Amino acid sequence: MSDDAPPATTRDRPETETSYGIPESDDGLLEWRVVETAFADDEVFWVTTTHPDGRPHARPVWGVWVDGAFYCGGGERTRWVRNLARDPRLAVHTESGTDVVILEGVAERLDEGTADEATLARIDDAYEAKYGIRHGTPVFRIRPERVLAWSGFPADATRWRFDSD
Incomplete structure (x- = not known):
């Protein structure tokens, strides 16, 4: 089994009810490039944060894939950005409901005081290439x-874990 995912990554099957029909074998697991391609090529993503009272908050955003991470940004007064200031955990979902990629992580706020100029320039360059605009700061690195990803559920349902969860 080969995969081009970053080091220290576990690739396996998601755990769920057996009635879903997810295979027990590793045959048919997706390659990491499926994730990178989706985040590099798709234009609209759904970001889900958590309201202070625990309710989920989902919004569509633009975003780019740079140096192995997803970057997106929003206005300081938007609900989802205020949610991230309180709790930086989030999920990012591609727009498709059939070619699915769901990324979970922690948002790190980047601006002129927290990131080097070269990193911010690479992010802006990616935004300009994809959307025809430079995003500016703040931007969030996830x-x-x-x-989790699949395109032929349940046969290719794949999970990558980057920590000990």
Whole structure:
């Protein structure tokens, strides 16, 4: 079994009810490039944060994949950005409901005071190439902690874990 995922990553099957029909073998697991391609090529993503009272908050955003992480940004007064200031955990989902990629991680706020100029320039360059605009700051870096993906569910349902969950 080969995979081009970053080091220290576990690739396996998601755990769920047996009635879902997810195979027990590793045959048919997706390659990491499926995740990177989806985040590099898709234009709209759904970000889910948590309201202070625990309710989920989902919003569509633009975003780019740079240096092995997803970057997106929003206005300081938007609900989802205020949610991240309180609790930086989030999920990012591609727009498709059939070619699915779901990334879970922790948002790290980047701006001129927290990131070097070269990193911010690479993010802006990626935004300009994809959307025709430069995003500016603040922007949030989401490094994957856990990713789920499939395009032929249940046969290719794949999970990557980047920590000990």
